[in-house]
Amino acid sequence: MITSFKVAVTGFFLSLVTMTTVAQTSISGTVQSSEGPLRHATIRVNGAKTATFTDKDGKYSLSINRPDTFSLTVSLMGYTSQTRSFTAGQTTADWMLEQSSRALGEVIVSASRKPESLDNVPSSVTVLTRKTLEDNLAVTSDITQILANEVPGLAPSAQTNSNVGQSLRGRSVLIMIDGIPQSTPLRNGEVDLRSIDPAVLERIDVIKGATAIYGNGASGGLINYITLTPKDNTPIAGRTSVNLTGSLASLKGSTGGRIGQLLHGKLGKFDYAVSGVYEHNGEWKDAKGKLVGTNYSLGETDSYNAFVKLGYAPNRRQRIQLMYNYYNSQQHSNYTLVNGNFLTEQPATGVLGKQTGKPTGINGNHNLQLSWHADSLIGGTSLQTDAYYESRDDVFYVSLGRFEGGDGQSHTLSKKKGFRFMFNSPITRQGSLSYGADFINDITSQPLVDGRIWVPEMNMFNVAPFAETQWRLLDDLILKGGVRMERVKISVDDYTTLRITNASGQTITPSFAVKGGDLTYTSTLFNVGVRYNRFPAFQPYASFSQGFSVTDVGLALRDAKVDNISKINTEAVLVNNYELGFVSKAQKFRFELTGFISTSKLGAEMVYDAATDLFNVSRTPERIYGFEATAHYQPVSRVDLNLAFSYVEGKADTGRTGDYRMYLNGRRIAAPKAGSSIAYRPLSGLELQVHYNGILKRDRFDKLPSGLYKGNEGIVKAYHLFNFNASYRVTRSTMLTLGIENLFNADYFPARSQWFMIPGFYSKGRGTAFNIGITVNY
Incomplete structure (x- = not known):
């Protein structure tokens, strides 16, 4: 296993040295809504890993290694994504996004321990986006209540420091922060839901039903x-x-x-x-x-x-x-x-x-x-x-x-x-x-x-x-x-x-x-x-x-x-x-x-x-x-x-x-x-x-x-x-x-x-x- 790891790392650095140079196109512009510039919107090149984000003024600049035509997709939670095609000679592109709902579209989840589209997951998943968290934070910071209000199948909050009885589909749930387990099946004190303040969260992924992907403790x-x-x-x-x-x-x-x-x-x-x-x-x-x-x-x-x-x-x-x-x-x-x-x-x-x-x-x-x-x-x-x-x-x-x-x-x-x-x-x-x-x-x-x-x-x-x-x-x-x-x-x-x-x-x-x-x-x-x-x-x-x-x-x-x-x-x-x-x-x-x-x-x-x-x-x-x-x-x-x-x-x-x-x-x-x-x-x-x-x-x-x-x-x-x-x-x-x-x-x-x-x-x-x-x- 260690040998294969060394081979993989060596190959990665060799690939950096032997990369083929292609023509480069730069494109820039702004992303806005009816309310003004949009911050943190994602602009990505379709079919490639190239992407960037808008700044606080809604501006972006992107260098693209494409000698011919290409397409860009602009997305932001709470807004409808847009995709447009461009030729290599185009250098500017401005975007006007429309506010969308809290419904989920191309949301990325962690159901398989790697990022993927929600539409690729063959099971029930609930994703609490940043917009959903902000809506709830306007009322309460109690994350046990936020989850109970938003996640079907999760038991009601007790409105206390303890989440005793707050099961998911009748079984225990494994709580994680960026994949770090907060729960311990060795002595389940049932206080693990309150492990972090929701203000520092980008989103919450809830994978329902028993899962072997993350292991011990995720029976529900x-x-x-x-x-x-x-x-x-x-x-x-x-x-x-x-x-x-x-x-x-x-x-x-x-x-x-x-x-x-x-x-x-x-x-x-x-x-x-x-x-x-x-x-x-x-x-x-x-x-x-x-x-x-x-x-x-x-x-x-x-x-x-x-x-x-x-x-x-x-x-x-x-x-x-x-x-x-x-x-x-x-x-x-x-x-x-x-x-x-x-x-x-x-x-x-x-x-x-x-x-x-x-x-x-x-x-x-x-x-x-x-x-x-x-x-x-x-x-x-x-x-x-x-x-x-x-x-x-x-x-x-x-x-x-x-x-x-x-x-x-x-x-x-x-x-x-x-x-x-x-x-x-x-x-x-x-x-x-x-x-x-x-x-x-x-x-x-x-x-x-x-x-x-x-x-x-x-x-x-x-x-x-x-x-x-x-x-x-x-x-x-x-x-x-x-x-x-x-x-x-x-x-x-x-x-x-x-x-x-x-x-x-x-x-x-x-x-x-x-x-x-x-x-x-x-x-x-x-x-x-x-x-x-x-x-x-x-x-x-x-x-x-x-x-x-x-x-x-x-x-x-x-x-x-x-x-x-x-x-x-x-x-x-x-x-x-x-x-x-x-x-x-x-x-x-x-x-x-x-x-x-x-x-x-x-x-x-x-x-x-x-x-x-x-x-x-x-x-x-x-x-x-x-x-x-x-x-x-x-x-x-x-x-x-x-x-x-x-x-x-x-x-x-x-x-x-x-x-x-x-x-x-x-x-x-x-x-x-x-x-x-x-x-x-x-x-x-x-x-x-x-x-x-x-x-x-x-x-x-x-x-x-x-x-x-x-x-x-x-x-x-x-x-x-x-x-x-x-x-x-x-x-x-x-x-x-x-x-x-x-x-x-x-x-x-x-x-x-x-x-x-x-x-x-x-x-x-x-x-x-x-x-x-x-x-x-x-």
Whole structure:
């Protein structure tokens, strides 16, 4: 493998020396819309890798190695792309782009670990573009809410620092930043969605269904946060944003603010982007103006994000890039928790008092990545390599009286070091082959903050070679297939479990010594897909993919009831995902319908055990199924309409007889979700939007004699939320925004409060809140 790498690199430099010189044409101009010059528009030469971007004045200049005719395509998110043909003698070209909708066209995604058109992906993908992120940021910076509002199949947000129960199609989802895993299957604290501030993101790619492309942990799919890349040709450009936030239900104590500064530019072959964001949230109030329960609340939080990206392109075929991001978000509350009551529908709230323990939330998430991309190696092969480091510390709430000796507060510590490489080689004009390997070392533990060990340190080393091929036949038929081989080893030293007690001090689980050792897993995963794009009115696709996850080993270790880890059921989950769908396009209309079935011989259901007062993992076979539908229509150029609906259901075969009768609980299966939006641009520079998000009823379980339900099985009653946002471009560089969350001040309990039912987390949703902002580009 190392020898082939050296040969490839040697061939690349030889090809630079032996390049044939052709005639060169220079062409320049401006790209504008009705609102003025467009910044960051892409101008590319069709059939070649040559491309450039417009500067802050909408200007561009491009040198083209073409002796005859050529064609250019100009594109920018939020605008309709244009393509025109030119002769070698033409030196100027100006463009006027029309504003388009939020619908997806030639969007580039990371579904196959290499950039490609969305129309080439034979499965369901949701891409949140920069325009979509900006629309949502005008209302809220909570990325869990943004994703829940925009992604069909993703469970509703709990509006807290924790994303417990926010599954994707009923299974766990792998969270990544530029391909760096933020999730750890070793001890899933379910806080990984909030790993970065959305202000530094270019887009978010959501790949649904089990995927073998990125490996361990993606049994339900993956969410990849793609960070900003500098595009200006000027030495320095920037963006400053300031926001004022607060509650309209009760202004007292609720005001907060946000400030962000971005600087970016290009100096010769070097480019850079540097960003800093600080946000302070005031108290969160419900529709009646009362304080929202303080457990993991996003009220009274302080968040910081520092981002740096440095790039160096020695020539147009290579790029070296260094990225670093730091994110911290912790709650500093002036209140102590007052529990709620599910039976009386009394919500959790708070009273003035000092918080016990350390502030909850993310006590630092570091991501460092060095990458190198090279095109046109031997035979036209390209190479992408990445080395990365990720470290995070997530602090949880204080458990009163749960541990021997009294209270305890835990935090998960995780450090990941990884390296990956991928070659992409053309086989013929119709086919290509991608191949490479992932290497990752993940060291995770969950101690108490006072030093007591609850979950011992788990040292995982994962090696996974992979290959995938793609073919385009008869111009419109796309075939994909791939294989990935997982090799996992987890080492655990001898440890002693903590004695767990109930509120009366009685022992629930005793403390005893457990012999450590090595846990090993091997699995070979496959994926195959087909898509046919001949007819715009009906573009069908079908796929089969497998996912692999080492399911929460830490949870099994901390609740161990045997004296040797070899006796603990830690077998990995292998998921088979079947998907069938189609896309229909007709002028300004786009409709997509997708159906899916997901099966696994082993489950990962969190089931409440009344005898021990603990949640344990059920390993029974599971079957999850559902469908998603989205539609977009632009009746006129100034109006965009969007609709979405998703339904997911899941059952377990508790008797292992092939009869799936037992419904999976709310922690895994979300209630049906409906969404819609309308955007209207009545004047040049002014845009008004209304978004609807509805969570429908899910009632699958019987009540206990007490009137409660078993853990995680509470009934979810329907609620309906509307958000409003407006943006007005005062000048070419200055934008004003106004966002109203929960426009009609709906009084409701979020879905997680309803199915979870735990008194300390039985909180209401946020009432009407405002967000006023100004953004200046320069």
